[in-house]
Amino acid sequence: MNTKSLVRFAAVAAFALAPGLADAHTGLGHVDGFAHGFAHPLGGLDHVLAMVMVGLFAAQLGGRARWLVPASFLAAMVAGGALGFAGVGVPFVELGIGLSIVVLGGVVAFNLQAGVTVAMALVGFFAVFHGYAHGAEMPESASGLAYGAGFALATALLHAAGLGVGLALDGKAGARRAMVVRSIGALVAFAGIGVVTGLV
Template identity: 75%
Template sequence: MSIRYLARFAALAGFFALVPSLAMAHTGLGHVDGFTHGFTHPLGGLDHVLAMVMVGLFACQLGGRARLLVPASFVSVMVLGAALGFAGIALPFVELGIGLSVVVLGGVVAFSFRAGVAAAMAMVGFIAVFHGYAHGGEMPETAGGLAYGAGFLLATATLHAAGLGAGFLLDGKGAARGARLARSLGALAAVAGLGLVTGLV
């Protein structure tokens, strides 16, 4: 199975994962329980969707080991953030942190920021704490909580895969043109992030 085939599959999977977010409000109000709610939680907020797709696109831009390690760092540290939220430990500026994460991640993609793998992992890990905290704060205190957690982890990985898939597809359009398109997507995400932070979006 070729990398190009996998990239197309990831992009399609990401597209179908994003479709529900167009018609669904952010989950977390009312009854929340089980895998389905956990999976749809990240897809219900533009801030989560943009940040996680940008992580995948950023990793693709960096290339090499970063394509695996950067998204893996996000998912791993997000578990720690979720544990903080679930435990009710106070974390200041969570919503602001999530909104700014879209600006930062969109910016690094827009400027094609070249970071070492360790630095990129640390950056996305820091951002993941805020996203994980938001998910964990809504995790039910029942057996369904584990399924909920598995759901939002899988949704996050799917969104990362969508970003990676988009990066691979853009690479196939020629180095210069693909890079411009990727940077344009990053710029759009950063602008949307500013809208989220300021309340305009």
């Protein structure tokens, strides 16, 4: 898939997600299975910010990282979701989610040029906490497979939105693009500090 196709896909994803952000957790419509799983990641600013940062981080790294980094997040998130669904204890889940926003926003702000394996490990570590929260909060009446597919798809679309923003800015003047992307990362990192300290 070329850069223009990725940007178009991300734009479509952003438009598709907009109604979900407005309707998440309203109690309207189906609240179990796929629909609930899809809405869950969109209902919290912490999830949205971290997942978009994964896509933006992948765009900064370029090359194979554009798909390997988001894919590693998805795989680790599903594993974390299974732990949450099974009731296995994972400590510091909320702190891990909050710190994921700070760290992922920070790596984008500082344009950290990590190796692909390091980047995959970093996002995978934080993905376990996000996945655990999704799995632990799954309604008892929901189908685990359908619910998991829903939150995985929503997450992939959020990654695509971040990746699309990064790729769209990649075509702009170098210094200005870098400043815009790094500023977005810095704002997200500060929002993460607010989440961790309870101010947001």
